[in-house]
Amino acid sequence: MKSYHGGGGKLEIQDIDLKELIERETGEHFNRQGYIRCPFHNEKTPSLSVKFFPDANKEKFKCFGCDEVGDAIDFITKLKNFNYVEAREYLGLTVEKSIQEQQVEKIKGYIDWQISKGLKKGKLVGLFEYVNDKNEIMYFKAKFKNEDGEKSLSYYHIENDKVINKRKGEEFIYNYYSVLEGIKDGKIVIICEGEKDANKLNSTLKKDKYVATSIKGCKDLSALEGAKIYVCSDTGEAGEKYKWHIYNELFACAKAFKFINLPGIKNLGDNKDVTDWLDAGHDKFDLLKAFGRSLDLKNKYELQQDREGIYKIVRKVKKDDFEESRINITNFRLIKATRISFEDEEQEGVKLILKSPTGNVIEKIGPSTVFDDLKSYRNFLGTIDLSFSGNMDNLVELKSWINNYFALEVEEIHQGVKFKEKNEELLFITNDGAIGKNGTTETIKADKRNNADVIGIEPISAEELKKLKNHILKFATPEKTISIIGTIINDLAIYQNQKMKEKLHHLLIVGESGSGKSTILENVIAPILNYPKRDIKSIGLITPFALIKGLSDGNYPMLFDEFKPSSLGRYKVAKLSETLRNLYDRATISRGDKSFKSKDFQLNRPLVLVGEESYPNQEKALIERSCIVYLSKREREQKHTEAMEWINANEEILNKFGKSIIDIILNLSVDEYREMRKAVKQSIKGLNNRPLNTAVNICCGIEIFNILLKKHDLKTITKYEDHVIKNIETEILDGGADAHSTVEQMLILYNDMIEDKRNEKDGELNPVLCRGDGVFIKTSEMLNQIRVHIRNTNLNMNILDNKDFKKQATKAGYLVKASNKVVWINEKSIRFDTYNKEMLSNLRLYGIVPPEIIDITGDIDEGNTNIS
DSSP states (O other): OOOSSTTSSOBOGGGSOHHHHHHHHHSOOOOTTSOBOOTTSOOSSOOEEEEEETTTTEEEEEETTTOOEEOHHHHHHHHHTOOHHHHHHHHTBOSSOOHHHHHHHHHHHHHHHHHHTTSSOSEEEEEEEEEOTTSOEEEEEEEEEOTTOOEEEEEEEEETTEEESSOSSSOOOTTHHHHHHHHHTTOEEEEESSHHHHHHHHHHTTTSSEEEEEOTTOSOOGGGTTOEEEEOOOSSHHHHHHHHHHHHHHTTTOSEEEEOOOTTGGGGOTTOOHHHHHHTTOOHHHHHHHHHTSOBTTOTTSOEEETTEEEEEEEEEETTEEEEEEEEOBSSEEEEEEEEEETTTTEEEEEEEEEOTTSOEEEEEEEGGGGSSHHHHHHHHOSTTOOBOOOHHHHHHHHHHHHHHTOOSEEEEESSSEEEEETTEEEEEETTEEEETTEEESSEEEOSSSOOOOTTOOOOOHHHHHHHHTTTTOSSOHHHHHHHHHHHHHHTTHHHHHHHTOOOOEEEEEEOTTSSHHHHIIIIIHHHTTOOGGGOEEGGGSOHHHHHHHHTSOSSOEEEEEEOGGGSOHHHHHHHHHHHHHHHTTOEEEEEOTTSOEEEEEOOOOEEEEESSOOGGGOHHHHHTEEEEEEOTTTOOHHHHHHHHHHHHTHHHHHHHHHHHHHHHHTOOHHHHHHHHHHHHHTOOSOOHHHHHHHHHHHHHHHHHHHHHHHTTOOOOOSOHHHHHHHHHHHTSTTSSSOOOHHHHHHHHHHHHHHTTOSOOTTSOOOEEEETTEEEEOHHHHHHHHHHHHHHHTOOOOOOOHHHHHHHHHHHTSEEEEEEEEEEETTEEEEEEEEOHHHHHHTTOTTTSOOOOOOOOSOOBTTBOOOO
């Protein structure tokens, strides 16, 4: 029989490279994704892969097409149609099972018996052999895991062909014989926390100059004296203790000593190890790169640090010997360094976490250019606690040292909290990290210019959601609560709206003092958004430029209180109005700085305004771009008060609700959201243009709420569209089909002046004539009276000039013909403009166009009038 091994000595199964075996036997090659065509069934697309199982300390194959699985012996048995003995012989293994294989089988059988009798709880997940310096098996360590994930271990050894459930002798170094042989050959010893990590590393680095082990529980470490030591510890507090235990035991006697920094391992969470890191997508080359970028703490040619700071060793020749002296270049220690990518500014930076001689931990963030000269670096350090005493050469050396051994990870910093797509995944980026549908990463963050405290918030439970649903739409009348909650939820789908080029309306909550508007902002809206109350700003105290800048910092909703235009200057009101119009269109605004450079600010953040007044001048452009909710104390009922009391007492549930809504949105594709908008649009009748878009936005917010309810098998919210339409018709359209234009607002103002008799002045021309043959207005005189009225009453209203008013009034259909009617008044001929009487009547301008006289018929009894 032709042997795969070729007769060159006997092997252990762990020595066989299963990938190499499969390629040799099949004539195929594994592709870049690690798959090869399976020889056990016909297939065009490769579906067989090989994976190392560290708990079993051997490689296994698996075909995802036909489900064949096994080790090298199983592969050859199946492929060659050999029996077990023939397969072993072909692979160059001993025909009889080795002593190790026989003992493993015996102990596994004993453990199975223990579990069947209830003497051991849980499932066996790993069995690891421990050998002495002659490679003789001393004992086995068995690891178990129960259904709750709790781990336990037990020791076994075989004595006189009998299994004994305890360890034989003291705890040995794992892979003791291989470690001793490796040290003789000048190999580097990698110390891990567990046996499976050592197995994984030995498999990954086989044929290289490394040997991996674990020394947990070992008292005698003398065998490692003079070795080159690399430490690969787990993440978390336990891992930190383990690595410093190794340092205390072996640093003094080691020839080289490194703590291996594995980039990104901390993002995997606590108690994660090198096996988890490799399984997360890293390979042998990433591992070797990490070795090279880990500082050898015994290297006198590199900068080192201790409690006194960062220092270098200077060696001077003195006669036939060297004299070493220490030179401190800082008074601080470097705890951590991170390379920063300022994404929105396309700049590189650095973040250093330093420990001062007083024990303070200080974080410093700046551009990478801070290392360009001494003055820049000292200014970067800033505080009196930190000092750099080196020269420019030392600074260059420090920069290189930090870059090589500490700044291993890149952290993305974004301007403001935002939703953003990255690598085809939608992320919610906060100051503490980014949330995606695949989990949280700490290497993508916002720059703390605004906040949303979402990281760490648990998703809402079904029971909590059921309680919240019973109260969250009852703190006011339905048309108000649905409009508010629907708007806030849909505002979180800003990414989907941006991709579809849909506009998000502003939410304006208006009400008298004591109507509950600020309570809703602070106790309903802010908790759902996980928005710190300190970030709710007063719009009256913010400058126009600060408003522009704030609205461009990310795309998370921005909350403002104290909206009261009458207390603001005319210039500020005009700038506010302009900014809000631009925000709706997500316009980009350019501003120059002192260096004559221009910087662009794109307005992105959805806006919530709360105050006692509506928009100044009843500006149609802003009204149509908004959902306006009016509140009053008189409308508040006992059930509303009770709902708000529950909400106030359950802020944590609202926080969880907001987090869960964000999770829904992160998994909501643009196509799914597009279909949602189409569906809700069909159920909205009687609205057009921007008011229709506002209604669709609100309804989509409620539908996103419904997705969460369905996820928890709860009844969804239905028949809400009429409430949305009612609020828009009442507060936006004022009972009509459209919001009032500037021309209509000016006509309405003049009509109010007539009804209040504010237009009557002795000796002045009455500019309005309403007769049987039509309605005629001296437009220029009407506008003059409006201007005088505004000036005398300090009314905050912008009006059109004569030319613009006539042009817009003509296009709108109110002004039929200009200067076409000549009327003799006081023996003078005066030209009037002809207006559309029907349109003025429809606008209910009864001061300009008195209503028709109503005929009253029937009997009139004293005290009782019947009108038919």
